[in-house]
Amino acid sequence: MGSFRLLLRFAIEGLRGQRGRSLLTMLGMGIGTASVVAVVSIGLVGRDYVVGLIEGVGSNLVFVYGTGIGPTPTQLSFEDLEQIEKRVRGVGAMAPVLDDAATLPIRGEPRVIAVLGTTADYADVRNLKLIEGRFFTQTEDENFAKVAVISKELHQEKFGGSPVEGESIRLFDMRFRIIGVYKEGVESAAALEKSEAAGMVAIAPFLTLKHVGNARVVDTIYIQAESPEAVATVVDDSARVLRSQYGSVDGFTIESLDTYLALVNQVSDAITLGLMAIAGVSLLVGGIGIMNIMLVTVSERTRDIGIRLALGAGRRDILAQFLLEAGILSVAGGVLGVLIGAGTPLYLGFVYDVPVPVSAASVVVAFGVSLSVGIFFGLYPARKAAGMNIVDSLGYE
């Protein structure tokens, strides 16, 4: 161990002799390491963000809807809904949705808004947040109550955001009392492309709308499975029901969020891999920088090496000294990189008060990788130094 300390001392003396160059090399290595840390963090944060968006739509959710394209029936009938309600197992809550439209005068202009008819479970299943008032109840649905819950956007446009207590809107020539204002649990659930609850929307009880509205098909059935394990049962049973009705499920789509989550994982794995490749290239560049500098150093210090060998240093001493120099450069670069790569997101997270998961694993990986890069790229110059001919190198000026 004493001998390691000695070699470490020689290595540090060597680096000190060329401070500016050593710092620049460390910087190169640091940027490579920082990009590795950043890439790993971005991958994790990005994935968490997208997964959060998807899960915000509702948990254990299965959607069944007609595609609207194909030779066979492609839209869900009320009969299909009845069969699904009867025969699908593992259901926790169910919210069929009728998609209708109505025209409302808004600030003197006729505006078309979406009118959804659904059950009382919809708010839960689709993770709606009530800003004001309440959602309608199952009893109201069963009694054809003419009540409506409106979206935040419609609330803003129609009532200028003022309290809706006692207000009503006319839909299908009937007065609907407004009992609540909602917004979506995750605003950008629209990221899922099909969010019927986004925009200018009024939601009314299913049975009410079935009777007074124009919708003759069920747009979508949201089924919340009773547990994560039941999701597959719900998907399978729904498919079975549709197949027994139509002979195939070609005209319909049955999806669970698992489908999306799997897709997100697949995509984010691909992106992370791509970013890792780029980070790998920058580490490679940093490593080549180290090799380059070490080759220059070895060549400049030829006489120094010759003197050490003449005074009785072993080949191994010289090899170890230059490997250590390369190792110190790369690890110091690694530390710098971790400081930049982890410090920047932590600082931003602190300033903007958002949790930033800088994974400890990415820091450990970055250290390990930068040390290996240093040793790997330092090996060739160090071997060159250790293999020098003493007589020739002593005469070198």
Added chain:
Amino acid sequence: MSLLHVDRDPEKPLLALEGVSRTYGHDGVPVHALRGIDMAVARGELLAVMGPSGSGKSTLLHVLGLLDADYTGTYRFDGDLVSGRDADGLSALRNREIGLVFQQFHLLPQLSVLENAALPALYARDTSPDVCEKRARERLLQVGLGDRLDHRPNELSSGQRQRAAIARALINEPRLILADEPTGALDSKTAQEILDLFLQLNRSGSSIVLITHDLDVASAAERIVHIRDGQIIDGLL
């Protein structure tokens, strides 16, 4: 100081070369730098090897100093065959048994005088760095550099640099001091001081080989070996 060693057989020479030849093969044209050198250095001897440039005396120094191993013939150091040993074996032997002094001093510019002098002891690794520095300090005191320990070599005069190099050569108490034109880069007054230092070391028991083309230096030695065209032309015992 004492440079006493337990010599296995005081009657035998400290080192002996037999039929040593060294050929450089530059671009297919062989250059015969040494042609069958036979020579011996007795214990406690101060020997000068003289010859004009190109005579092969530098090559001889490299062979004697174990810096060059690509020769034919045999080389015994204290009775042990050293020809044919591997590079690390030669390094270890050179480290302990041979103190090298060069015309160009060959001090490491980034190290202090003290660190330079301690270097062979540090590479020997048989004592702690503190002990190495303590020994280096003693040697530097002995050569008259006690007040220059923390200076860098470029802050010293050339005579002081050579003294530092001599202190470095002495630190592991080698059996042989091998000096290559040690006064070649010095003015005559300083050269004489360095020469006096060698004589003094020799009187206290060191075996010294001086390689030189300077007759004044050589004449200070007990014995002169003349070398020309890679062969010893006189001085054989």
